[in-house]
Amino acid sequence: MRLLLFAIITLCLGACATSSTIPNNFKVPEYQEKTLSNGLKVLLFKDDRLPAFSMELMIMSGYANDSMAKSGMANMTASMLNKGAGKYSAQKLAEEIEFLGSKYGSSVGSESTNLKISGLSTNTDRMLELFSQILLQPRFQKKEFHRLRKRTIASIKKQLDSPSGFASKSFDEFVFGEHPYGRTAAGEIKDLNSMRVSDLKNYYQKYYSPKNSYLAVVGKFDPNIVSRLEESFGSWENKPVKNLNFSEAPKAKGIEIRLMAKEDLKQSQVRIGHVGPERKIKEYLELRVGLGILGSGLSGRLMEEIRSKRGLTYGIYSGVSFGKTSGKIVVRSSTRNEKVGELVGESIRQLELLVDQGVTSDEVKRSKAYFLGNFPRAIETPAKLAGNILTLRLWGIEDSYLNDYIKNINSISKSDVNRALRKYLDPKNLKIVVFGPSSVAEQLREIGVLKVENL
Amino acid sequence: MHFFVGIVLAFSLSLPLLASELDISFDVEKYKLENGLTVLLYKDSSAPIVSHNIWYRVGSKDEEVGFTGLAHLFEHMMFRGTKKYPKKKFMELTESSGIQKNAFTSSDYTGYYLIAPSSKLEIAIDIEADRMKNLIVDQAALNAEIEIVKEERRQRVDNNPRGLMYERLMATLYKVHPYRWPVIGYMKDVERVTPEKCIEFYDTFYSPNNAVLAIGGDIDIEKTKSYIQKYFGSIKPSVLPERSNIVEPNQSRRRISKIKKEVQAPMLSLNYRSAKVGEEDGFALHLLSSILGEGASSRLYDKIVYRDQDATGLYAYNSGSQQDGFFQIFVAMKPNGKARRMENKIAREIERIQKKSVTQRELQKAINQVSSTYVRGLTSIHGKTEALMLNEILLGDYSYLFKDLKKYSTVTTADIQRVAKKYLNKNSRVVIEVVPVKGK
Numbered sequence: 001m002r003l004l005l006f007a008i009i010t011l012c013l014g015a016c017a018t019s020s021t022i023p024n025n026f027k028v029p030e031y032q033e034k035t036l037s038n039g040l041k042v043l044l045f046k047d048d049r050l051p052a053f054s055m056e057l058m059i060m061s062g063y064a065n066d067s068m069a070k071s072g073m074a075n076m077t078a079s080m081l082n083k084g085a086g087k088y089s090a091q092k093l094a095e096e097i098e099f100l101g102s103k104y105g106s107s108v109g110s111e112s113t114n115l116k117i118s119g120l121s122t123n124t125d126r127m128l129e130l131f132s133q134i135l136l137q138p139r140f141q142k143k144e145f146h147r148l149r150k151r152t153i154a155s156i157k158k159q160l161d162s163p164s165g166f167a168s169k170s171f172d173e174f175v176f177g178e179h180p181y182g183r184t185a186a187g188e189i190k191d192l193n194s195m196r197v198s199d200l201k202n203y204y205q206k207y208y209s210p211k212n213s214y215l216a217v218v219g220k221f222d223p224n225i226v227s228r229l230e231e232s233f234g235s236w237e238n239k240p241v242k243n244l245n246f247s248e249a250p251k252a253k254g255i256e257i258r259l260m261a262k263e264d265l266k267q268s269q270v271r272i273g274h275v276g277p278e279r280k281i282k283e284y285l286e287l288r289v290g291l292g293i294l295g296s297g298l299s300g301r302l303m304e305e306i307r308s309k310r311g312l313t314y315g316i317y318s319g320v321s322f323g324k325t326s327g328k329i330v331v332r333s334s335t336r337n338e339k340v341g342e343l344v345g346e347s348i349r350q351l352e353l354l355v356d357q358g359v360t361s362d363e364v365k366r367s368k369a370y371f372l373g374n375f376p377r378a379i380e381t382p383a384k385l386a387g388n389i390l391t392l393r394l395w396g397i398e399d400s401y402l403n404d405y406i407k408n409i410n411s412i413s414k415s416d417v418n419r420a421l422r423k424y425l426d427p428k429n430l431k432i433v434v435f436g437p438s439s440v441a442e443q444l445r446e447i448g449v450l451k452v453e454n455l
Numbered sequence: 456m457h458f459f460v461g462i463v464l465a466f467s468l469s470l471p472l473l474a475s476e477l478d479i480s481f482d483v484e485k486y487k488l489e490n491g492l493t494v495l496l497y498k499d500s501s502a503p504i505v506s507h508n509i510w511y512r513v514g515s516k517d518e519e520v521g522f523t524g525l526a527h528l529f530e531h532m533m534f535r536g537t538k539k540y541p542k543k544k545f546m547e548l549t550e551s552s553g554i555q556k557n558a559f560t561s562s563d564y565t566g567y568y569l570i571a572p573s574s575k576l577e578i579a580i581d582i583e584a585d586r587m588k589n590l591i592v593d594q595a596a597l598n599a600e601i602e603i604v605k606e607e608r609r610q611r612v613d614n615n616p617r618g619l620m621y622e623r624l625m626a627t628l629y630k631v632h633p634y635r636w637p638v639i640g641y642m643k644d645v646e647r648v649t650p651e652k653c654i655e656f657y658d659t660f661y662s663p664n665n666a667v668l669a670i671g672g673d674i675d676i677e678k679t680k681s682y683i684q685k686y687f688g689s690i691k692p693s694v695l696p697e698r699s700n701i702v703e704p705n706q707s708r709r710r711i712s713k714i715k716k717e718v719q720a721p722m723l724s725l726n727y728r729s730a731k732v733g734e735e736d737g738f739a740l741h742l743l744s745s746i747l748g749e750g751a752s753s754r755l756y757d758k759i760v761y762r763d764q765d766a767t768g769l770y771a772y773n774s775g776s777q778q779d780g781f782f783q784i785f786v787a788m789k790p791n792g793k794a795r796r797m798e799n800k801i802a803r804e805i806e807r808i809q810k811k812s813v814t815q816r817e818l819q820k821a822i823n824q825v826s827s828t829y830v831r832g833l834t835s836i837h838g839k840t841e842a843l844m845l846n847e848i849l850l851g852d853y854s855y856l857f858k859d860l861k862k863y864s865t866v867t868t869a870d871i872q873r874v875a876k877k878y879l880n881k882n883s884r885v886v887i888e889v890v891p892v893k894g895k
Contacts, residue, residue: 022553022572023503049501051477052830091761095752099816101823119827120477147764154767154789157719163614263894264717267609298534298557299550308542311602314610334610366550373553373572380502381834 022372028402029385036230038238040210043389044225045218045382053219054118054383055131058390060214061207062111063187064180064323065244070199072187074207076145076152077200078106078113083144086133090144097130104134108185111243111324112394113207121220125228132232138204145197153189160262160455167269167435168332170260175275175328175431179249205239212241214393216386249275249326252429255348255448261438262455268340268436272347273330277424279322279395285371286420287320289412291329292367293359294318294350299370301350302331312336312343324395329425337436341443344432348447351427358418367417368409375405477826479833480857483843484676488684490692491664495843495853496679497671499836503572505672506837507579508844509587510566512667513660515640516633516778517698521647524640527560528604528648529656533567534558535596537589540582542596552578562634563777564848570837573673577682583668584686587661592650601645608639616722616889619714624726624887627712628781632703662693667847671840703728703779711886720767720790722889723797729782729878732775732849738862739870740773740782740878745821746813746871747771747804748784754804754817755784765792765800777849782878794888805879812872822863829860 032044063074082097082104083090097104102119117131159166169184176182215233217225252274281287295302295318302316316333331351335343359367379385379402392401432448434440444450484496518525534556536542549556554571569579612618622637629635639645668687670679706728730736748755748771760766768787774780784801788794833839847853 023574026503050479050830050833052834091752091757094750095820098750098752099820099823101820101825101827103827118831120823120830147761150764151760151767154720157790158767158787161616161718161720164610262717266613267606297555299546304546307603308599311599312606314603314607335606336609362547366547369551369553373575374555376502376504376572377555377570380504380836383834 022376022406026376026406028379029382031382031385031389034226036210037234038210038236040233040236041214041393042226042229043214043216043386044221045216045386046221047218047382048220051121051220052118053121053124053127053221054116054217055127056114056116056216056218056386056390057135058214058216058394059113059115059208060111060212060394061241061243062109062113063183063185064110064246065203065207066180066183066187067244068178070195071183071191072152072185072195073199073203074113075108075185075187076148076192076195077203078108078115079148079152080140080145080200081106081115081134081138083148084139084141086137088133093130093134096126100126102127104131110181114390124221128228128232135208135233136236140197140201140204142197145200149192149195152186153192156186156189156192163265163267163269163435164334166260167271167433170258170435171271171273171330171431171433172328174256174258174433175252175273176249179326180244180246181249181323181326181328207241207243209239209241210236211238214390216390218383218386246325251275252426252431254428255430255432257432257434257444257448257450259438259441259444259450259452260433260435260455261441261452262435263437265337265436267334268337268434268440269334270340270343270347271330271332271433272344272351272430273328274426274430276320276322276327276329278325278327279397281424283416283420283423284322285408286412286416287424289364289367289371289409290354290359290417290421291318291320292370293363293417294354295331296367296370301354302333302347305350306333306343306346310342310346312339312346316343316347322395337440340434340436340440341447344434344444344447348427348430351425351430355421355425355427358421359414361414364412364414364417368412371409372406477830477860479830479860481839483853485853488663488688490688490690491662492683492687492690493667493847494683495667495669495847496674496676497669497840497843498674498676499671499839500673502836503574503673504836505571505573505576505579505670505674506840507569507571507576507583508566508669508840509568509583510564510667510669510844510848511661512563512665512848513565514561514563515636515638516562517660518633518636518640521644522652523636523644524604524638525644525648525652525656526565527638527640528600528645529653530558530560530565530567531600531604532592532597532653533586533590535593535600536591537585538591539585539589541591545582548578549582554579560638561776562638566844568837568841576670576674576679580682580686584690587663587666587687588690590657590661592653592657594650597648597650597653601648604639604645605642608642608645611639612637616714616716616718619716620722620724620887620889623712623714624724624781624783624885627710627885627887628726628728629703629779632701632779633699634703634776634779658693659696662695663687663690664692665695667844669840669844669847669853671843672836700778706883706885709881709884709886711888713888713890715890715892717894718889718891721788721792721794721891722786723788723794724783724785724887725798725801726784726885726887727782727878727880727883729773729780730775731778731780734775734780736874736877737773737775737780738859739866739874740780741825742818742821742863742866743808743871743874744771744773744782745824746817747808749821749824752820754808755801758804759786759797759800763800765789765797790891794890798886802881805875808872808875809879812868815868818866818868818871822866825863826860
């Protein structure tokens, strides 16, 4: 049993003006790691303060494995697991879980599938039993598959009714094109229609393997938890897993704009950005700090100029998300239809300013303080720490990332930030999606090459 | 800052439930300053974090006709700066201190929170005390915030079918009570607010005797008390106006309101006025909502979504506010779904419960679900502090957070049947529909 202890952070390098936001004796909470006989890595996060217990299984395969014409596969497979498993029909299984007051759910990302069950610690045995049946004995019945597919298709159709979600989805498609990151987990209706339950069984066989997974156990549990996990999951057959490879996402050329036109919208959604770097870049924190200056929470240049001064929007946010081989950088906002041009124009100008003129020392100091201030909160509870550790494991980042977080943030300089922004931000080559009425087209033609898609 | 729909937090109030075997409580010190400020202090050193919350007993229900949305707009103005901390300095100070800040407005209260590293507690207290009495309200800032609130309204309501449904629901459930207008207000009302109107509102409602301060986390109790006295102690109380307590007359006939929108599929909600926060029936109503529509095995979900495959989603909940409440069943129908057929289907399921009640297992399941949700809500320092505050503001006693839980275990299947009969009747029903129409 390998016990991981996180060092007490007492060192403070460089400018320590921000170090007082975290006490010198703050340390990242402990957790344990153990490997079961079949290769499943188990991470144990004990928390006796509340009678709660949860298990989250992360399988390191996601919708990036949905090859073309088979979108939605990873998601349907994950969603089918609890629609009948072991000795339980779909509804009986739901009832058994809900009777405990427990919750079960699955979610699928580009490179991961997460299955989670949570509830009161008095029901640990029962949760172990039900969870292992879901994972190891899914029934994949045709009737349930047809039922789920109908519902999924209906949900996909309704995406158009959620302006923000639809704009984000359209942006991903535009930025990534045929690259898997351009898909949604739910997939396309035509692919779902041609899907068969045997496809899901094959996907399950191919990608669901202990060696491809981590199991995070959080909460109140007995010292014999590992042997109970061995009993519940030890029979899960190990097999090698090979995730699909894919080539790099295409870069934007100039300012390319796509207007998804729907006439009844009273406000337009705007997404501006481009393909970004992968998670493992060495300037990860510098880039985060720099983009934080652009916009984080209620603060940042974008909020100050576009919301606070000009009253153009309720919210404008800059975000960066990372994947295994690339990611995306995006500015996300919405505004009344007659101001779309101004919002887009000013956002681009802010991006240019950031890269051309760089950030100030004051801005770097404040952004660093923001990240440091959020750090204890981000790992406040064993459950939050578990979520962070699973993410690190997914991207293959060492635990030292957390150990050294405070030191590394503190040591970031203004020139580090400017360098990272210049390297990864490209305001001259952007993809922009606007979800609004066709009347906004005129405002956009002045900004870039426009294509209108009438919905 | 976000506009917080009152129902969600009121629903959260129902969350503090405990199955009889769960017995969770933590030490809270409660006292009052001379100026009337109620203070709750809760020590929890599990992380070097403090959650600083100040909630004012004013919400949209305290507004006047013609000035709806003022409480929420004013909440926005509270981030525009004082003499001591002008906006830029306020933002820079909170950012450089690693403080997360936000606020929300409901129909009954307006809340401001700062989640800070524990070493920054004094700054948090200073900031909140300062803006309780020294806010600067100028026209330029107000103009910008009016535009921002209008954008918020467009996002949450005008462009959002569910938001439209909620607004229409409140206007149909209530004909007389101030709950009838939206927290975010109507565009025209928001547009006519002046700095003078803001200041009048501020002077009336933003005072220590109209507020509760709850601080939880890694605090030294004595030190915290001294900071509170230092910064809040000298603020004078104000004479509070008498609050209206308009009683909404009972509804005598079913009401229906339709919203035509370019959506892909119809949506439907069935709504009934129910218990306000703190009323005994609230516990049974909450459990009934769980039995009817929480989770895949709930009665309505099982019948309508799973077996009949008539909908993509369904849920039910009971929402209690300070002066009234409502019970809702929401259905996201399939594209060709027929609203009347769905309404009747749901009505029949309700009748089954009115005639034969529910099983003991269903009741126990609902109690277990509520217990679990309670525990889930208490995992973080901020979550715990907020839960204490909610009970203090709405019920006048934070300890209901610990006490109320046991009451769920005393609810019987006969109680479930009784509240179903009392509240969920056709004449008491308000139906809100989103009807798909094709675009031009």
